[in-house]
Amino acid sequence: MTNKNQSFEDKMKRIDEIVVKLDSDDITLEESLNLYKEGVTLTKECDDILKNAQLNIEELTKDDSDGE
Amino acid sequence: MTKDKYLSVNALTTYIAEKFVKDPYLERVFVQGELSNAKLHSSGHLYFSLKDENSQIRGIMFQSQVNKLKFRPKDGDKVIVDGRVSVYKGNGTYSINASNMILDGIGQLFLQLDENIKLLRSEGLFDEIHKKPIPKFPRHIILITSKTSAAVKDMLTAVERRFPLVKISILNTLMQGEKSKNNVIEHLKFADSLNADTIILSRGGGSIEDLWTFNDIDVARTVFELNTPVITGIGHETDTTLVDYVSDLRATTPTAAIEHAVPDQISLYELIRNYEYSILKHMNLKLESKLNELDSVKNYYKFKNPSSLYDQQVQKLDHYSGQLEHKFNSIFTDKKHYFESRKSQIFNIIKSNKIESYQTHVNRQDAQMKQLIKYQSDKNKLRLKNNIDLLDSLSPLLILKRGYSYSTIEDKVITDIDDVSVNDMMKTQLNKGTVWSKIIEVEKNDK
Numbered sequence: 155m156t157n158k159n160q161s162f163e164d165k166m167k168r169i170d171e172i173v174v175k176l177d178s179d180d181i182t183l184e185e186s187l188n189l190y191k192e193g194v195t196l197t198k199e200c201d202d203i204l205k206n207a208q209l210n211i212e213e214l215t216k217d218d219s220d221g222e
Numbered sequence: 223m224t225k226d227k228y229l230s231v232n233a234l235t236t237y238i239a240e241k242f243v244k245d246p247y248l249e250r251v252f253v254q255g256e257l258s259n260a261k262l263h264s265s266g267h268l269y270f271s272l273k274d275e276n277s278q279i280r281g282i283m284f285q286s287q288v289n290k291l292k293f294r295p296k297d298g299d300k301v302i303v304d305g306r307v308s309v310y311k312g313n314g315t316y317s318i319n320a321s322n323m324i325l326d327g328i329g330q331l332f333l334q335l336d337e338n339i340k341l342l343r344s345e346g347l348f349d350e351i352h353k354k355p356i357p358k359f360p361r362h363i364i365l366i367t368s369k370t371s372a373a374v375k376d377m378l379t380a381v382e383r384r385f386p387l388v389k390i391s392i393l394n395t396l397m398q399g400e401k402s403k404n405n406v407i408e409h410l411k412f413a414d415s416l417n418a419d420t421i422i423l424s425r426g427g428g429s430i431e432d433l434w435t436f437n438d439i440d441v442a443r444t445v446f447e448l449n450t451p452v453i454t455g456i457g458h459e460t461d462t463t464l465v466d467y468v469s470d471l472r473a474t475t476p477t478a479a480i481e482h483a484v485p486d487q488i489s490l491y492e493l494i495r496n497y498e499y500s501i502l503k504h505m506n507l508k509l510e511s512k513l514n515e516l517d518s519v520k521n522y523y524k525f526k527n528p529s530s531l532y533d534q535q536v537q538k539l540d541h542y543s544g545q546l547e548h549k550f551n552s553i554f555t556d557k558k559h560y561f562e563s564r565k566s567q568i569f570n571i572i573k574s575n576k577i578e579s580y581q582t583h584v585n586r587q588d589a590q591m592k593q594l595i596k597y598q599s600d601k602n603k604l605r606l607k608n609n610i611d612l613l614d615s616l617s618p619l620l621i622l623k624r625g626y627s628y629s630t631i632e633d634k635v636i637t638d639i640d641d642v643s644v645n646d647m648m649k650t651q652l653n654k655g656t657v658w659s660k661i662i663e664v665e666k667n668d669k
Contacts (some may be wrong), residue, residue, distance in 0.1 A: 162387055163359030166490075169497045176504035186508045193501040197494050204487050204494075207387040211378065213369060214391045216412045 162203050169196045232311070239309040242316065248307040253279070253318060254326055257299045262288070268295060272303060272318065280317035281305070287321055293333055300326040328430055331437070338439045338464055347446050347468050354451040354470045356482060360419035362389045363483055364450075366409050369394040373426040373455075373476035380477050385484035391418065397425040402435040407444045414448040420483050421448065423465065424455040424476040436463035445469055455479030622653040629659075639666050 160168070172193040176186055229237075242248050255272035262268050266285030271278050281303060295301065305320040325333050342348060363381075367374050369392050381390055393413055396405040406423070413421045423445065425433070435441060436456050445452050446468040455473040456463050466472040473479035524530050614620075618628065629636045629650040636642055642664055650657040 161359070161361060163357070163361070166359060166493075169494075169501075173497055173500045173504065176501060176508065181508075183508065183512050186505060190501055190505040193497065197498045197501070200494050201491070203387065204490060207385075207487075209378070209382045209386040210389040212389070212391050214364070214393050214416075216393070216409060 162200060165196050165200050165203075169193055169200070172196070231314075235309065235311045235314050238316075239311060242307055242309050250304070250306055251318065252302060252304055254300070254302045255279075257295055257301055258297050260295050260297050260299075268320075270295065272301070279307075280315060281320050282317055283320040283323060287323075291323060293325055293329075293336070295323060300329050302326045331430070331434065335437045335464060338437070338442070339467065342439070342442060342446075342464070342468065347442070352446070356451050356453060356471055357419040358485060359385075360388050360484060362391065362416075362418040363420045363422060364391045364393055364413040364416060364418045366393045366395050366406065366413055366421060366423045367425055367476070368397045371397070371426055373424050376426075376475075376477045377422070377424065377480045380480035381484060384480065384486045385490075386487070388484055391416070398428065398432045398435060403438050403441055406435055406441055410441075410444050410448060410452075414450050418450055421450045421452045422455065422476075422479045422483055423452060423469070424473075424479050425457070426476060427458040427461070430461075433457050433461055433463055436465045439464065441465055442468045453479045453482055618651075619653070622651065625653075627652050639664060 172189045175181060176189055176193070181189070253272055255274050255278075258271045258273055258278070260268065260270040266288060268283040268288045270281045270283075272281050273279075283305075293299075301323050302325075303318060303320045304322040305318045307316055308319050309316045324330065346352070365374065365377060367377070374392065378390065381388060393409045395409045396402040410421070410423065423436075425436075433456060436454070442464040445454070445465045451470045453471045453473055454463070454466050454469040455476040455478055456466060457475075459474040462472070471482050473482050519525070618626075622628075627650050629648050631641065631646045631648050634641065636648070642648070642661055644661050644664060646661045648659045648661060650659060
C-alpha cells in the first residue's frame with residue numbers, strides 16, 4: 155500500500171488518483187475500502203512530511219562541482 | 223521717422239527665412255534631445271518637439287520619412303534627429319524638418335531588443351509548445367542569482383514560508399556588468415546538468431542597463447536550450463526582458479518566481495483536507511449506493527413475492543394439463559366412438575348371422591331334447607310301472623302272506639345251515655311282524 159520512500163509529490167499524486175478512482179463507478183466495494191484506507195494513510199503521511207519539513211539550503215560553486 | 227522704415231511682417235519673415243536657407247550650418251543639423259508633444263497627424267506627418275533641460279525646438283517629419291522609421295516615436299524617447307532648420311512663414315516659427323530619427327543610447331538598445339524579439343519569435347523560440355511544465359512539488363530548485371542580493375533573501379523567505387520541503391541550491395552569479403553574460407550562460411548550463419526540478423534565473427530591479435544581460439540574445443538562446451524548466455524573475459513588474467520570452471515561465475519578481483516554483487503549504491494543507499474530505503465523501507457515497515443496491519435487490523418483486531417466480535409456470539402447467547385432458551378426452555371419445563361403431567358392427571354381424579342360427583339351432587335342439595327327455599321319461603315311467611307290477615307280483619310280502627318267512631343273522635339272509643351258529647340272534651320276518659330267536663341247536667341233514 156503506502157511506501158515510506160514515496161516522495162511528497164508521489165504521495166499527493168497517488169491521493170489524487172485515489173480520489174478519482176473512488177469517484178468512478180466501476181470499482182468494487184472491496185477495492186474502494188482498500189483505496190479509502192490507503193488514501194487516509196497517505197494524507198496523514200503528507201501532513202507529517204509538511205510539518206517536519208526543514209528548508210535545506212546549499213551554495214554551489216561551479217568549480218567545486220567540476221572537481222567532483 | 224518716415225513710414226518706409228517699416229517692413230511688412232511678410233518681408234521680415236521672408237528675410238529671416240532666407241537667412242535660414244542660406245546658412246550652411248542650418249542646412250543639415252544633427253540634434254539630440256527628448257521627444258515631447260509627438261503627434262502623428264492624420265496626413266501621416268509627425269509633429270513633435272525636441273527638448274532638453276533648457277530649451278526646446280519644434281519639429282516635423284513628413285509622411286514619406288515617417289514610414290521609414292524603425293520605431294514608433296513617443297514622448298520621452300531620447301532621439302537623434304537629422305534634418306534642416308526652416309521657417310514656417312504662416313505663423314512665424316522655425317522648426318527642424320527631420321529627414322531621419324533614431325533612438326539614442328538605451329533607445330538604440332531597445333531597438334536592438336525589438337529586433338532580437340522579432341528574430342527569436344520568427345524562429346519559434348517563444349512558442350507555447352516549447353514551454354516545459356513547472357513541477358508542482360519540486361524536490362530541488364537551483365537559484366541562479368547573486369547570493370548577496372535582496373532578491374535571494376526574498377526568495378529564501380518565500381520558500382521557507384511556502385514549501386520548506388524543497389532543497390535550494392544557490393549558484394552565486396554575476397547578474398550585471400560586462401562579465402555577467404558569460405557567467406550567466408555558464409551557470410545556466412551547469413545548473414542544467416544537475417538534474418534539478420526547476421531553475422530560477424532571478425535578479426531584483428535595477429536600471430535598464432543593469433538588466434541588459436537578460437536581453438542578450440545568447441543568454442536567451444541558452445535559456446531556451448536548457449532541459450530543466452526555467453522560471454525567470456527579473457527586475458520589476460514592468461520590466462520584460464528577452465529571457466522572459468524564452469523561459470518556461472515568466473515571473474514578475476523574484477518572490478513571484480518562488481510562488482510559481484513551489485506550492486504554498488497552507489493551500490497544501492487545505493488540499494490535503496479536501497482530499498480527506500473527498501475520500502470520505504466518495505467512500506460514504508459508495509457505501510450508500512451499495513446499500514441502496516442491496517435494498518433494491520431485497521425489494522425486487524420476485525424476492526418479495528416468490529410465487530411470482532412460478533405463477534407463470536403454474537398457469538402454464540394448468541394450461542397444458544387442460545390441453546392434455548382435452549386431447550386425451552377427444553382421443554378417448556374418438557376411440558370410444560370407433561370402438562362402439564366396431565362393436566355395433568360386430569354385433570350386427572353376429573346378430574345377423576351366427577347367433578341367430580345358433581339360437582335357432584339351440585332352440586331346435588332344446589325342443590328335441592325336451593321331446594327326447596319326455597319320451598325317455600314316459601318310457602321309463604311305463605317300464606317302472608311294469609316293473610313295479612312285476613315286483614308286486616314277486617314281492618316277498620306276498621310270499622310271507624302265504625305263510626313263508628325269511629330269517630337273517632346280522633342282516634344276512636340265511637340260506638344254508640352253515641350260515642347259522644349256536645347262540646346267534648336270528649331275526650325272522652313274518653307277514654305282519656318280526657320274531658327274534660336265539661339258536662339253541664343246529665342239526666345238519668345227513669347226506
